[in-house]
Amino acid sequence: MAFYIIGIGGTGAKCIESVIHLASIGLFAEEPIRILFIDADESNGNVERTRSSLNVYQKCFKLQEGEKQQASWMKTPIESYDLWSPFNETSTNRTLGSFFNYNNLKQNYQGLGNLFDVLYTQEERDVVLDVGFRGRPAIGSAIMSQVDLDALDNEPWGTLISQIQSDVGAGKPTKIFLCGSMFGGTGASGLPTIGRLIANKLKKINVRDRVKVGCLFMLPYFGFSPDAGKDPDGVYAQSDLFLLNTEAALRYYESQAEDIFDTVYLLGNQNFKQVKFSIGKNEQRNESHFIELYAASAARQFFLSPTVMSGTVMLIGRDRLEVLGWSDIPEQSIIKAELVNATRFAYAWLAKTAPDLKDAKDNGIEWAQKYITWFSRFFRPKQGFFIKRGEDLPEFGDTNEQETITIVSNWCKDYLRWLSELHLCEGDNVQLFMSRSFMNSEVQLKQEEFPNLVISDSRDKGKQSQDTVQSLHVNLISEPKNLMPPNQGTAGLAKALYILSRL
Numbered sequence: 087m088a089f090y091i092i093g094i095g096g097t098g099a100k101c102i103e104s105v106i107h108l109a110s111i112g113l114f115a116e117e118p119i120r121i122l123f124i125d126a127d128e129s130n131g132n133v134e135r136t137r138s139s140l141n142v143y144q145k146c147f148k149l150q151e152g153e154k155q156q157a158s159w160m161k162t163p164i165e166s167y168d169l170w171s172p173f174n175e176t177s178t179n180r181t182l183g184s185f186f187n188y189n190n191l192k193q194n195y196q197g198l199g200n201l202f203d204v205l206y207t208q209e210e211r212d213v214v215l216d217v218g219f220r221g222r223p224a225i226g227s228a229i230m231s232q233v234d235l236d237a238l239d240n241e242p243w244g245t246l247i248s249q250i251q252s253d254v255g256a257g258k259p260t261k262i263f264l265c266g267s268m269f270g271g272t273g274a275s276g277l278p279t280i281g282r283l284i285a286n287k288l289k290k291i292n293v294r295d296r297v298k299v300g301c302l303f304m305l306p307y308f309g310f311s312p313d314a315g316k317d318p319d320g321v322y323a324q325s326d327l328f329l330l331n332t333e334a335a336l337r338y339y340e341s342q343a344e345d346i347f348d349t350v351y352l353l354g355n356q357n358f359k360q361v362k363f364s365i366g367k368n369e370q371r372n373e374s375h376f377i378e379l380y381a382a383s384a385a386r387q388f389f390l391s392p393t394v395m396s397g398t399v400m401l402i403g404r405d406r407l408e409v410l411g412w413s414d415i416p417e418q419s420i421i422k423a424e425l426v427n428a429t430r431f432a433y434a435w436l437a438k439t440a441p442d443l444k445d446a447k448d449n450g451i452e453w454a455q456k457y458i459t460w461f462s463r464f465f466r467p468k469q470g471f472f473i474k475r476g477e478d479l480p481e482f483g484d485t486n487e488q489e490t491i492t493i494v495s496n497w498c499k500d501y502l503r504w505l506s507e508l509h510l511c512e513g514d515n516v517q518l519f520m521s522r523s524f525m526n527s528e529v530q531l532k533q534e535e536f537p538n539l540v541i542s543d544s545r546d547k548g549k550q551s552q553d554t555v556q557s558l559h560v561n562l563i564s565e566p567k568n569l570m571p572p573n574q575g576t577a578g579l580a581k582a583l584y585i586l587s588r589l
Contacts, residue, residue, distance in 0.1 A: 095272030112158025305354025357513035
């Protein structure tokens, strides 16, 4: 199969961030996912953080690349076409007026110029759009409407369309998934326009009937105080207009966009999380939200499930408005198992394994062989006169091994950061993990909290109490011999610990 996901605006990027994390723990297929970000604000903080998570993922994925999969960890290749902006790279004055050459309209096409005056205030015409569309769908729609179908032959669109043609020509089931908000500026204006452009382009190259196009509309789920701050030019996103923007967008999609998408998802939350007010750029960096876990689950359902019959409507909700628990997670038995496995591994690695490896580096190989029981199973031991065992293992001090330790640790920290943020939603008591245990993964985590990470753990209390990080390390001594090779070095250690962390 061939999977493509396009995140439009800051919310679209945040949805992709959760897709990356679910892919990292094995909840997508082994076929590549190809990503494209779309935003007029190239320095959007949400986009930058997602690109950072993708960079961490890709480095960690390479550690397992080419090996036959035993663990679900890091089995999905993720490629990126990076970011595309509707503004030309050479654009220096990014205003609505300059984009449409407003002065020329007023002088030579007075009727059009007067219509422009009716549709947009002077503030909206003159405000600089280098921070995006400032939560104004009307501005974004005007800019997006000028994107030329033939411009999709330019990069990165040319490469993306060519890859789609190649996938279809090879007989691969091909799916494209767009995601973004219905209530902001870039997403609300970009989803219908980009969706239609893609659908029309696929028709033009005669592959539309062999490509499924899905869309995720994010309904309002966060807000900020209108008095929290104002831009000097007075044009900025206003959360008290989100519901009005959403209603208008839904009416449009109902009447005008039915033929664009084969599958449509709507996701929202009644409780609005309060976020820091920001005009845009790097300051627009909101914490992850549990609703984005649902967004990634929707992408998973679209990519991996058979095509839903036309006209089918599926609903998902939660038992209680104020609480979100495991019973509210879609495909609970599958998703819970992988989330639990990954969380236990990341916690165990940061609480014990990485500190042990640091001690080995500080104190030397002989010390490590004496005090870290599993050390010689993964790294070449110090050779005695008659000792030949472990000659095929890597040297612990090798630069690649030390870099691998950092790569794995960075993924663990990024994953736990994302997971902990999912639990920080005002008005929503998220009860999946004891997130306070790993709220700050930059500090060495406490081993004694490991047995109680999972909320609603169904295991016998005695068995649960014996489930410690130390017991996992004891199992590293004997269990890895049953794993398929190569089971060597830091990468082999991480893979073995990941497998042993499964409940």
